Amino acid sequence: MPASWVYRDQTIMAFMDIQPVNQGHTLLVPTAHAPHIADLDNSTTTRLFALARRITRTLYKTLECDGVNWLVADGEAAGQEVFHFHLHLIPRHHNDGFGFRFPDDYGDLPTRQVLDRTARAIRDRVEP
Numbered sequence: 136m137p138a139s140w141v142y143r144d145q146t147i148m149a150f151m152d153i154q155p156v157n158q159g160h161t162l163l164v165p166t167a168h169a170p171h172i173a174d175l176d177n178s179t180t181t182r183l184f185a186l187a188r189r190i191t192r193t194l195y196k197t198l199e200c201d202g203v204n205w206l207v208a209d210g211e212a213a214g215q216e217v218f219h220f221h222l223h224l225i226p227r228h229h230n231d232g233f234g235f236r237f238p239d240d241y242g243d244l245p246t247r248q249v250l251d252r253t254a255r256a257i258r259d260r261v262e263p
Contacts, residue, residue, distance in 0.1 A: 141190060147183050149190060152223065156233050159198045159226040163187055170218045171209050183222065190224055200226035204233075 139151040141161055152160040163183055169175045175183070191203045206223040208214040227233065245253075 142186060146179055147186055149186060156223075156225045157200075157228065157231055159194050159200070159224075161190055161194070161224040163190070163222040163224065165220060169220045171215075172207060172220055173209075175220060187222055187224060194224065194226045198226050201229050202227035 138148075140149070141151065142149040145166065147163060147165055149161055149163045152162050163186060165175060165179050165183060167176075167179065169179075172180070187205060191205075194200055194203055204223070204225040204227055206225060207220075208216070209220075225233070
């Protein structure tokens with residue numbers, strides 16, 4: 136399939152999104168199949184995010200953007216449509232029309248007790 140390549144090696148590909156939010160919208164994709172971020176090995180994850188940092192720096196310099204969103208839709212409920220892990224780097228400009236919507240109850244803050252309980256449940260199950 137044709138692509139407008141930004142970077143490519145044996146582990147990672149980076150290319151222009153064919154339906155960009157803004158000019159410079161780049162996708163980073165591991166060459167080995169991994170449906171979700173948790174399925175990536177540590178080496179690939181490290182290399183992919185290091186490359187994302189380098190490309191982000193270049194987007195700022197090249198496109199003079201005001202910001203860059205790193206976006207991963209991991210799982211169907213998160214909006215993932217292509218079940219091969221990919222990271223979007225989306226250059227942003229003030230008032231570009233792109234953004235996130237929050238649920239109506241977003242302003243209802245949880246208690247510290249709820250936050251601590253959730254943190255403990257996650258902390259006790261984090262794999263080494």
